[in-house]
Amino acid sequence: MASKNHVLYLRGSCPPEKLISLWDKFNRFYDLDMTRLERSRLRKKGFASARMFLLARKDFGSGNSTGAQDIEWILMRSEGLLNAAAADARERWLSAVDNKQRIQIDGLELVRLTREGNQSPSWTWRFSRDLYEELRNSIVEDIRHHRIDRLSDTVERIWRAPGFAGVRAQGKSLMKLIKDEQIRSQKPSALIDLPQRFGYIRRIPDKGMRLSFFLKNK
Template sequence: MPASTPLSTNKTAALSRTLDGVTRGYFRYIAGTIAADKVLSLARKFHDLYGIGCTPSQRITRKNKGLANSLLVLYAPEGAALAEWLLLVSPGNGPVTEREKLRDVTAKPRLTWLGYELLRHRERCTARWTWRRSKAEMTELYQLFDVQLHKHDHGPLSETLARIARQPGFHGVRVQSWTLFQHARERGYRGELPYLFYVSKVSHGERISL
């Protein structure tokens, strides 16, 4: 089977792939932006250098030799001129640790990618990784709520609430969304609150050959 890697065209898929990688111990990273028409070239370059398309058995062999494994998360919305990439790296040494200036997802400042911040939360006595909105975005949303509520025209606020509900339903995002909904209720909003969806297992995107 030829080597391949997923190409995500929506944020939920890209962020889910990132969570899956971090959960499996890929704690180091480097990120960047590239022209959308250069995505395939970048992916093939990273495969040649760091083996991003290695099979599970190949990754086990590399790990046993003390070599770091790498996986690539690609986010390229259809029709966009630019694409975002995130290279995640497991413990170990090798070309990727020698060539790239890697950061640790457990260090501060937190990894922020595609407008969301990575963090751990406690769930049933277990630490789990999730995404949440940045503090700056939350501040902007609270300010927008207050402006829309002050005008006593709940049409625009209903649209804002619906937009919030459509954002990726990771645990951290849902907690923030519910807090925003309660803020609107406490300040006089009497309309229907949108349903907050959970992120279920999603495809990481169509695979591109390396």
């Protein structure tokens, strides 16, 4: 969605039983029911378009006092004019292009990076600054203290991370760090085998289901 200039966002969570009313509210303000073509035409006229994304965890249906875990949501919109219904809306929009307001989910952050061979930046996911530093520090400490089992766990964690371009670039840097630190340790027992290449994320169709159907069947 960010690639369509939907860089302003709100995020939060709510109980499943309140999700329909939340959706209806945002739909009145930001016309969420529009098709992709309708949103494109809207932006060409100078109006903002928006989409709302919902995340139900694997353990959805258990967790809080009502017996159902909250659903996480992110509402993203483009710059532009808003309809009359949204005139009095007082949402405090964040910007995904602001370094201090990046969208983060499960240790990953959404960023714009210029890939090799490209002139303009594109959107991708990478490890957040905190997680990347945590991985670096863990690698250095485990090699220097010969904690091979923990180092192997860290390598497995990096290897199994989603193969977005940003994650792959960071993963290669971390693998190089491991090689350099292992050579510096000068202890053959500290050497471990490293993966030769990282996986890629395959593009999948943008599919979904009606919210009412989802809630009824979950």
